[in-house]
Amino acid sequence: MRAMTYRGPYKVRVEDKDLPSIEHPNDAIVRVTMGAICGSDLHLYHGLMPDTRVGHTFGHEFIGVVHEVGGSVRNLQVGDRVMVPFNIFCGSCFYCARGLYSNCHNVNANATAVGAIYGYSHTAGGYDGGQAEYVRVPFADVGPVLIPEWMDDEDAVMLTDALPTGYFGAQLGDIAEGDTVLVFGAGPVGLFAAKSAWLMGAGRVVVVDHLDYRLDKAREFAHAETFNFVEYDDIVVEMKKQTDHLGFDVAIDAVGAEADGNLLMHVTSAKLKMQGGSPVALNWAIDSVRKGATISVMGAYGPLFSAVKFGDAVNKGLTLRMNQCPVKRQWPRLFEHVQSGYLKPSDIITHRIPLEHIAEGYHLFSAKLDGCIKPLILPSAA
Amino acid sequence: MPYTPHKPPLAETTEQLRARIPGWGADLDPQDRPSTPKLDLREDLTGAHWEFPERQPESRPRERSLEHAFLTPVFGTAQPTRGLSGAIRKVAYERYSEARAAHWLLLIAADRVDAVEAHVGSLARLRPDNPVTETGVQAELTHRGLSSRLGRKRADVHHQALDPFLVAGPFIAAAGAAVAARSLIRGAGRD
Ligand SMILES: NC(=O)c1ccc[n+]([C@@H]2O[C@H](COP(=O)([O-])OP(=O)(O)OC[C@H]3O[C@@H](n4cnc5c(N)ncnc54)[C@H](O)[C@@H]3O)[C@@H](O)[C@H]2O)c1
Numbered sequence: 343m344r345a346m347t348y349r350g351p352y353k354v355r356v357e358d359k360d361l362p363s364i365e366h367p368n369d370a371i372v373r374v375t376m377g378a379i380c381g382s383d384l385h386l387y388h389g390l391m392p393d394t395r396v397g398h399t400f401g402h403e404f405i406g407v408v409h410e411v412g413g414s415v416r417n418l419q420v421g422d423r424v425m426v427p428f429n430i431f432c433g434s435c436f437y438c439a440r441g442l443y444s445n446c447h448n449v450n451a452n453a454t455a456v457g458a459i460y461g462y463s464h465t466a467g468g469y470d471g472g473q474a475e476y477v478r479v480p481f482a483d484v485g486p487v488l489i490p491e492w493m494d495d496e497d498a499v500m501l502t503d504a505l506p507t508g509y510f511g512a513q514l515g516d517i518a519e520g521d522t523v524l525v526f527g528a529g530p531v532g533l534f535a536a537k538s539a540w541l542m543g544a545g546r547v548v549v550v551d552h553l554d555y556r557l558d559k560a561r562e563f564a565h566a567e568t569f570n571f572v573e574y575d576d577i578v579v580e581m582k583k584q585t586d587h588l589g590f591d592v593a594i595d596a597v598g599a600e601a602d603g604n605l606l607m608h609v610t611s612a613k614l615k616m617q618g619g620s621p622v623a624l625n626w627a628i629d630s631v632r633k634g635a636t637i638s639v640m641g642a643y644g645p646l647f648s649a650v651k652f653g654d655a656v657n658k659g660l661t662l663r664m665n666q667c668p669v670k671r672q673w674p675r676l677f678e679h680v681q682s683g684y685l686k687p688s689d690i691i692t693h694r695i696p697l698e699h700i701a702e703g704y705h706l707f708s709a710k711l712d713g714c715i716k717p718l719i720l721p722s723a724a
Numbered sequence: 725m726p727y728t729p730h731k732p733p734l735a736e737t738t739e740q741l742r743a744r745i746p747g748w749g750a751d752l753d754p755q756d757r758p759s760t761p762k763l764d765l766r767e768d769l770t771g772a773h774w775e776f777p778e779r780q781p782e783s784r785p786r787e788r789s790l791e792h793a794f795l796t797p798v799f800g801t802a803q804p805t806r807g808l809s810g811a812i813r814k815v816a817y818e819r820y821s822e823a824r825a826a827h828w829l830l831l832i833a834a835d836r837v838d839a840v841e842a843h844v845g846s847l848a849r850l851r852p853d854n855p856v857t858e859t860g861v862q863a864e865l866t867h868r869g870l871s872s873r874l875g876r877k878r879a880d881v882h883h884q885a886l887d888p889f890l891v892a893g894p895f896i897a898a899a900g901a902a903v904a905a906r907s908l909i910r911g912a913g914r915d
């Protein structure tokens with residue numbers, strides 16, 4: 343089969359690989375019909391995530407058709423059209439039993455601090471991902487769900503990570519009616535977080551980024567007010583002015599490890615790998631909220647330390663909430679919101695790239711060229 | 725103002741927001757949101773028909789975190805450890821828990837070694853790495869590389885200039901390793 347493979351920082355190519363096989367009785371093999379590149383993939387692509395091995399196939403956002411099932415699989419049949427959450431999870435461990443699917447303890451031998459994610463390095467379990475024609479899907483009775491008849495394929499792909507993560511991010515903000523909500527990052531996660539904040543009754547939603555084309559999208563798609571941080575000498579002071587010097591009730595970090603806005607922080611983390619991630623957006627969030635506020639962190643950070651302004655968080659009495667998104671837990675409600683038309687996830691898709699051209703796809707998404715917000719990946723066998 | 729008891733008023737009323745934004749308030753009740761409460765016991769185990777899953781066979785020794793009691797019942801087998809990078813990775817897993825910086829620093833070092841090994845190996849095999857096609861820089865030409873950056877207030881253009889060095893690093897190291905290996909072999913031949 344054809345599969346994207348990692349060759350080292352900033353380099354990927356498409357290779358012939360063996361078809362994945364059933365390695366556990368509850369495995370399924372899924373033929374991928376549509377996938378996507380996520381902002382998280384950029385952390386791998388830039389060589390930021392420890393134990394990202396050459397030859398690894400990325401991709402944790404995909405839908406497809408069941409091609410083969412293991413002996414103990416009961417809930418799926420060959421030919422079923424399925425959407426697969428980005429988390430790999432067992433359903434029965436302490437965490438899964440309580441709905442924390444993203445924190446499953448039975449699937450990641452390499453680390454206890456993170457669950458398993460398709461195509462997300464060995465630190466996240468060592469599973470090849472879905473930017474390929476076929477993919478191994480462990481615990482086929484637990485993770486995947488049949489794509490409802492009424493749902494568009496492109497919406498289904500957005501439901502495997504970006505939309506649930508944004509929606510989860512808004513939930514972890516503990517938004518109360520009339521709250522002012524500040525979202526850092528106007529990528530897919532930030533856009534969906536901003537949009538979801540309204541569903542939870544936000545009274546005002548502000549989005550900060552430095553890419554004007556994405557801020558345009560935040561105004562149009564997420565009905566938000568926007569600020570380009572490059573235009574301000576100090577974005578934190580501007581956020582204070584915007585709230586009559588109180589600060590925001592809630593902030594959401596939808597940027598993560600490669601945050602811009604402070605060259606030293608960006609270069610020491612994203613380029614030199616001396617920090618687990620650039621804490622610029624998280625620090626801005628800490629300083630832009632009011633005392634007693636809640637910060638929700640959806641941005642991904644590496645396992646090493648980052649220079650987070652923890653003292654300010656303590657002294658302001660902040661609540662910090664965070665996790666990888668337990669995708670399947672969001673689905674029943676999100677299906678309702680998509681069906682009712684409150685959310686149209688495919689609206690943020692900007693590029694549809696054949697798998698064979700994935701190297702260009704990575705470059706244009708990474709360098710933010712051509713108005714790129716969300717690129718889909720289309721395998722040839724689809 | 726934070727200097728007085730009341731929150732600053734909002735520009736729009738609830739009715740105005742509801743009229744302007746589709747779905748406004750659909751999830752207003754904090755108790756009725758999918759991830760509340762955080763720990764929410766699921767009696768049906770989300771489709772799992774086991775309390776502890778069957779174990780995937782360990783066909784070759786699999787590295788694992790020291791913080792695990794045993795090898796997890798299911799694990800990825802995508803890229804087994806090999807070569808020098810593999811040896812470094814094994815040390816990282818066998819000696820240091822996730823709590824130790826040494827664990828992660830060794831894994832990052834192994835990643836850099838892995839890239840060099842791969843480039844050297846690709847020269848020896850039929851498919852040498854191609855820095856042009858693999859970095860996807862053609863997209864600069866086909867997807868408005870210049871106009872996406874020029875005249876725009878973007879914070880990332882300053883450090884994007886560093887990227888070519890990050891790309892070139894492993895190639896230069898691989899070339900160095902190849903030269904060193906050749907002179908070693910020659911040197912050995914002379915004895
Ligand atoms: N927790 C989860 O489950 C989960 C799931 C998916 C993605 N993520 C993470 O969420 C983050 C965003 O993902 P995405 O797909 O939207 O990525 P993306 O790269 O498309 O978006 C990130 C955005 O942040 C902007 N940005 C950079 N520095 C900033 C700053 N200082 N302030 C404000 N904005 C800044 C960038 O210009 C970009 O628009 C990533 O870190 C990703 O790994 C987490």
Ligand SMILES: [Zn+2]
Binds near residue numbers: 380383428503
């Ligand atoms: Zn993702």
Ligand SMILES: [Zn+2]
Binds near residue numbers: 432435436437447
């Ligand atoms: Zn589990």
